[in-house]
Amino acid sequence: MFLSPDGLLRIPRPNEEAQVRLICFPPGGADAWIWDSYSTFLPESIELCAIQLPNRGPDLLHYKDRDQIIEAVAQSLLTHARDGQKLVFHGYCVGALWGYEVALYLRERTSVQPDHFIIAGCMAPHERASQVAFMKTPAFIDIMTSFFKPNSAEYNYILSTIPAVKHDAEMLEQEMPPLEKPFTFPLTVFGTEHDQFVADPKNLWAWQGYTANSFRVQLFEGDHFFGLHHPEFLMKLLTECIQAELFPV
Template sequence: MKSRWLLRFPPRPEARVRLLCLPGAGAAAAMYRSWSELLPADLEVCAVQLPGRGARLREALYTAMDPLVDALTEAVLAEPALPTVVFGHSLGSLVGFELASRLTDSATHAPSALVVAAHRAPRLGSAGLPYHRLADADLAKVMVGLGGTPEEVLARPELLRLALPSIRADFELDYTYRYRERPALPIPISVFGGLGDTTVAEPELAAWREHTSAGFSLRMLPGDHFFPTGASGVDLLAQLGELASDLLQHA
């Protein structure tokens, strides 16, 4: 049965490693559509499609972390077991961390590594930005200021009306997030940040080190909050490809 949650770009039935990608606030799985072209053929890009996007546009949005991650965990556990790297951008970093925490004790689906980008460490809690409370016009201005939203969406009121509910829900997800104490993850965590990202400081990225009892790395790349979709995305993908190669060598 085809999963509503997980989209392949493209399906690779013979893949030996899965890259499970979580989008940032307001974004859809399609942000990862081009990644397969730049990654090894034995790695399958499997992007998470949250409710309120694409074919799931009319589904109820999640505004709290636990119900979202519970449902996503169920969807991942229904997949064939495969060595998996979890990657998250921005809000997707938090969702990826909570997903990895839930899957850690699974005998078949425990992730092999967590890679996060452009979000402060979970222990530091929410970014504390109550954008979800803004009126539509003010929320649209915030999106313009942050960048990353396609210009055609911002320029067309009918597209913006469709996009704002998921953006609002995702900001509420982030704002209401509360970290609960737990053991550090027994898998390596790789963290990436944009040198021009004004939403998160390098020490906040470095704090991810506390969430792993295995290896840790932090690399700052040129670009703003959306560096994974810019020129620095090539460097990021190279690192993800190396992670996949390491997993294949030890498989």
């Protein structure tokens, strides 16, 4: 286990020989440790690095401006990067919005860019309003807790994340800088036919304008949590996607 001194990066299975570092941005309110078990379903060639957003726990109220969070995460990624290792960003739910802004920060200030960006269950930044607003409603809490028995450890954890969920929503409601030119990396979007937070899966195609490279949307049966409840399936999808884009036969 590697934990960066600033607390923002968590690598459950460090591997200096891995060709790819998979940067996982968490869904609303979640902590980096939720990705720990996912790393066991990846091949040795892919090293999972989970992002611990700093607006969590007692530090939550210290963050009034989203730019503070973006800069902190981006700088931590730069500080702890490995030479020659390819970077793939993966954002689940609104984690994709955090990933988008970190990629934008890196492009504007450094020569570092992801080699691929894989999104799951998230509206494009310019269409995010309804998805982000829903995070602050009682209906959102009802959905998030409905999968677990009341007073179970999982149920209580979900309840404990609600302040961070609402803070994420408030941060992501702030105006985002427009994308003046598309990114040059490939962009893949995973979605489902019955996503509780993306009303129409056709909306996922709005991400196409964010890249000048290859773009695809892949839809699956199930709901918003298809990957979170089935980690082996999600990691299989990510592995296949990474290998096809970065190491084509």
